[in-house]
């Protein structure tokens with residue numbers, strides 16, 4: 387029977403977290419069909435007039451995603467998203483770690499009450515940026531990946547982590563112009579860190595280096611996990627029995643308006659609490675827990691598949707943007723403003739590609755963009771007895787065995803029109819990072 391959530395159901399849902407585009411709610415009611423589930427509700431930027439419920443694929447997007455079948459004719463964005471996961475992502479990432487979820491019907495009254503109930507739990511900057519999209523008539527119901535699903539997890543025995551790994555490789559495209567060559571040696575994540583610091587969105591640079599996490603080397607993965615713990619920002623969270631115990635709720639942990647001392651104290655308190663719960667529930671030290679996470683990432687092979695999907699972005703946005711203009715059949719605004727004849731010649735090769743090749747470049751660029759922005763959730767519980775299974779890890783440092791479950795979350799299809807934003811947002815972070823980097827090199831402080 388189809389699940390329909392109305393006004394009376396709203397009290398059973400509580401704020402669990404959010405990203406830029408969705409609000410995620412946990413369930414505390416008594417319906418067996420909803421226990422252990424989360425509800426992912428779409429948001430809309432404040433002041434936006436876009437009726438997201440009605441917005442399906444544009445004519446150009448239909449061309450790009452023609453391979454995903456009749457769904458391109460669908461009148462529901464949700465159906466298209468589901469088909470994107472099934473037809474595009476599962477073949478690339480494997481079905482084992484993907485939970486597509488199901489769409490459930492939600493009434494406008496339900497959404498209105500939810501919006502009101504969760505407002506004071508949300509970070510202020512998220513409230514100012516976006517609100518629940520009241521025009522949406524459905525939401526995504528999926529398993530809560532911060533807990534084990536079978537209910538056999540006794541209280542205090544499940545600890546999970548969420549990691550947003552971001553882009554794990556350096557681009558090497560021939561279409562990257564000389565002035566942007568820094569992209570080939572400094573990760574996009576690091577450049578964004580400079581930009582975020584400059585804009586005061588974070589109070590310090592992250593120590594995390596995606597190249598370590600994606601390296602395939604257990605030693606470097608360990609290093610990456612330690613850095614994520616040291617500077618979690620919006621890239622790392624820890625949950626105990628589904629409740630957040632470490633990392634920022636709904637956004638970055640840093641609050642740059644806080645006094646540095648206060649920030650340090652808050653961080654230290656969260657760190658102490660995480661250490662305490664890990665010791666109490668798993669009987670291991672923080673160091674061993676971080677090692678457990680690294681082992682699970684290494685063993686699952688998830689980042690290998692994720693990296694391969696990210697690398698579908700072969701020619702970088704500096705190449706793909708020209709294919710985008712081919713797809714939308716408009717004069718290329720990049721080439722239009724270019725005075726360099728050699729560059730114009732290089733890009734003219736892209737403009738002379740047949741349409742199906744341009745479509746492929748754009749489709750793969752957008753697929754890679756999803757893979758660069760998704761997260762992993764890995765939950766752990768001690769394995770007390772029973773058979774050794776493939777998803778078990780024997781922790782050398784503590785002589786204990788743990789079971790893990792790992793999932794990708796946030797697999798949303800990126801809009802075609804975002805290609806222009808990707809192209810335009812590049813120079814901003816490039817200019818900030820190269821200025822700061824040059825300045826640091828000359829002062830020898832890097």
Ligand SMILES: O=P(O)(O)O[C@@H]1[C@@H](OP(=O)(O)O)[C@H](OP(=O)(O)O)[C@H](O)[C@H](OP(=O)(O)O)[C@H]1OP(=O)(O)O
Nearest residue numbers: 405406407550578620637638755756758759800804
């Ligand atoms: O552009 P990026 O790399 O900063 O990624 C955006 C993320 O910023 P981040 O750097 O992870 O803090 C951003 O995350 P936050 O809002 O910063 O938590 C979103 O995930 C955004 O995706 P969308 O707008 O929901 O489609 C992300 O946009 P996409 O680039 O993935 O489209």
Ligand SMILES: Nc1ncnc2c1ncn2[C@@H]1O[C@H](COP(=O)(O)OP(=O)(O)OP(=O)(O)O)[C@@H](O)[C@H]1O
Nearest residue numbers: 403404405406407408410424529530531532795796
């Ligand atoms: N299936 C799940 N189980 C448990 N928690 C979840 C699940 N899905 C999402 N969450 C929590 O909700 C938060 C927001 O979800 P999600 O990343 O899907 O939002 P988003 O708006 O699409 O993110 P982004 O900013 O990357 O676009 C996550 O960071 C995570 O903490």
Ligand SMILES: [Zn+2]
Nearest residue numbers: 708718721733
């Ligand atoms: Zn062009």
